[in-house]
Structure formats: C-alpha cells, structure tokens
Amino acid sequence: MKEYNFELFLIGITNQIEYVSNSLIDTLNYSYEFAKYLKKTDIVVLNGELGSGKTIFVKGIAKYFGVEDEVSSPTFTIVNEYITNNINIYHFDVYRLDNEKQFMNTIGTEYFENGISIIEWGNIIKNILPKDTIYIDISKIDDNTRNILIRRNV
Numbered sequence: 001m002k003e004y005n006f007e008l009f010l011i012g013i014t015n016q017i018e019y020v021s022n023s024l025i026d027t028l029n030y031s032y033e034f035a036k037y038l039k040k041t042d043i044v045v046l047n048g049e050l051g052s053g054k055t056i057f058v059k060g061i062a063k064y065f066g067v068e069d070e071v072s073s074p075t076f077t078i079v080n081e082y083i084t085n086n087i088n089i090y091h092f093d094v095y096r097l098d099n100e101k102q103f104m105n106t107i108g109t110e111y112f113e114n115g116i117s118i119i120e121w122g123n124i125i126k127n128i129l130p131k132d133t134i135y136i137d138i139s140k141i142d143d144n145t146r147n148i149l150i151r152r153n154v
Ligand SMILES: Nc1ncnc2c1ncn2[C@@H]1O[C@H](COP(=O)(O)OP(=O)(O)O)[C@@H](O)[C@H]1O
Pocket: 021, 022, 023, 024, 025, 026, 027, 048, 049, 050, 051, 052, 053, 054, 055, 056, 057, 073, 120, 143, 144, 145, 146
C-alpha cells in the first residue's frame, strides 16, 4: 500500500500535507485512506474549481464509512445525509450560497455537532467554521492530474 503520511498531520508534526493524484482512482484511494483518520464531528472543507475532484474526494470518504447511497454534489439541496451504522456523514455543497448569513438562515450549524461534515466550496462560509476545520484545496494540473493540499490552522 502507498504511504500517504497522514500520521504526521494527525499528531501535529506537520500542519499540511500535499499529494499529487494521477487519476480518479488515485484520488478515491487517497481520500479513502484519509477517512480513516476522521473523528465523529470533524469538519472538512473542499475548495477547488468545478471538476477539480471535490465530489470524487467525498466518494472515497463515503466508501470508507460504508455508505451505499449514490454520492453526488447536493448543489440544489445544499446538504445530503448519509447515515451509516455508526456515523452520520453530512455532505454539503454551498456553491449556490452567497455567504455565512444565508447558510445560517437556511441550514444552520446543528449538523456539525452530529456527524462528520464535508463541505464543498466551504470557503464561502469560512467565517462560521470552527478553528480546527480541515481545509483541502484541489487544483487541476492537467486532465488527469490534481494537486491535493490538506491543511489546518489556516
Ligand atoms: N486525478 C483526478 N482526481 C479526481 N478527479 C479526476 C482526476 N482526473 C480526472 N478527474 C475527473 O475530474 C472530474 C471531477 O469531478 P467532481 O469530483 O464532480 O468535481 P467537483 O466536485 O470538484 O466539481 C471527474 O470527471 C473525474 O473523472
């Protein structure tokens, strides 16, 4: 199995890790491994242009937790819930929201206390997210290559 160095991030030796993914499958495997380190109420933000692979990253996390539902961007509903045996996963896509205020008026932060929240385009609501939120930036290098940067304390 590939070494991804998530441990260094987990125990705080480093506050960022970077990975170059060469394919969709590569990203799926990477996020599947990343998911092993998530705790019950962690919040993960995914930023990156349309088609960069944010939803693919969520698919890998969902797969790790045994989600059987189809995972797709909840662009119109803003949030999808995937209920698994031992954990709730809330998959947000806040692309259509303008700001934090709109998020508070329509969705609210209650979800954050009840499961793992993964937020596509999360920078839009950055000001209401807790300090320990994990930020993931995905950027396109070419058709099949993506740079994945995972950070905290940003
Ligand atoms: N290395 C890669 N990682 C993730 N997706 C990739 C990669 N290379 C190509 N792709 C393609 O990029 C697209 C990513 O789509 P998606 O995850 O829905 O993007 P987003 O949610 O960021 O808009 C998919 O069509 C996928 O096949």
